[in-house]
Amino acid sequence: MSSFISADVAHAKWSSLGYATLDAASILIIVSSSTVDFHRSLKMERERRLVLLDCLMAIQHNQMQMKILMAKMQAILERRKERMCWVRHWITLRPHQGAYGNLMHLLRNEDVQGFRNFTRITPAMFAEMVTRLTPRLQKYDTWYRKALPVGLKVAITMRYLASGDSYHSLMYLFYVPHNTISLLVLDVCQAIYAEYGEETISNPSTPKGWKGIAQTFSDRWNFHHCLGALDGKHIRIKAPANCGSQFYNYKGYNSIVLLALVDGNYKFRWVEVGAGGASSDAQIWNTCSLKEAIDDENIGIPPDEPLPHDDRDIPYFKSQLLLPPQDAAHSTAETPGSDAARTPSSGSA
Known part of the structure; x- marks a missing residue:
């Protein structure tokens, strides 16, 4: 499109401004101002077109999202139609x-x-x-x-x-x-x-309570000065995400460990559960609340006393494992925490 205007148009514009004559300089001024107006209008037109194009793209995007949503709803409705009854007969x-x-x-x-x-x-x-x-x-x-x-x-x-x-x-x-x-x-x-x-699950807190447990071991098992049987049990789980080898035990699967203390009648007296399967009984015992209470001497462990038919004071202790005689032969296979016999968990209380 040409940037020049005709002489007649220039003369008419000049006359409208109140000037009687039209020389070459005046014509140049008129032509320049008309060119600036044209380019300004062209730039505004381009901006309007860009805005309209953005609006059109947004509308098309919304329409596409609506079509996808309708397709998902249709699929859900079709699946619901396949369900012929609320409860199986x-x-x-x-x-x-x-x-x-x-x-x-x-x-x-x-x-x-x-x-x-x-x-x-x-x-x-x-x-x-x-x-x-x-x-x-x-x-x-x-x-x-x-x-x-x-x-x-x-x-x-x-x-x-x-x-x-x-x-x-x-x-x-x-x-x-x-x-x-x-x-x-x-x-x-x-x-x-x-x-x-x-x-x-109640743990004794007085010497009398602990002596009652020891008496049960003496009467039923002929095992004197025993305050409880302590052992661990691996409970199989699905490994949590990003846990590494924390729950992978020596048996070849993921587990958490139940460490428990039972009395002479197989009743739980204390339980610690949730440690990773990779932890040994000794590691769990060294960080558990029962060991801390025993070390602090605030749960009433009885003082040293002589064994039956003896005159020397012997400390009370915990057994590592308590199984009935008929199960003793299967203790290695049935007790995941059988390696605890090599740990401090079976030591003196």
């Missing part, structure tokens, strides 16, 4: 064919020992647990679903703890979906700990 048969309403009922009435083998507790203890845990575990029925009975939740959890079966295996045994079992097992374990923790 065989799960609805739980009250009549599931292990809780059928097998456990028969075992309770006809084979108490079988019931205890199935759940690791007696029918009376099972009934007591259901009664005491009901306020913590009871759910309300809704208009579309009935809540699972507390007894069923306790039965599933006790069978899981007793056998270590997978959730899928328990699903076909108790007629409860595996994803539901994965939630209720955790709830029941937390309720058991909250209800029975302080009552069942």
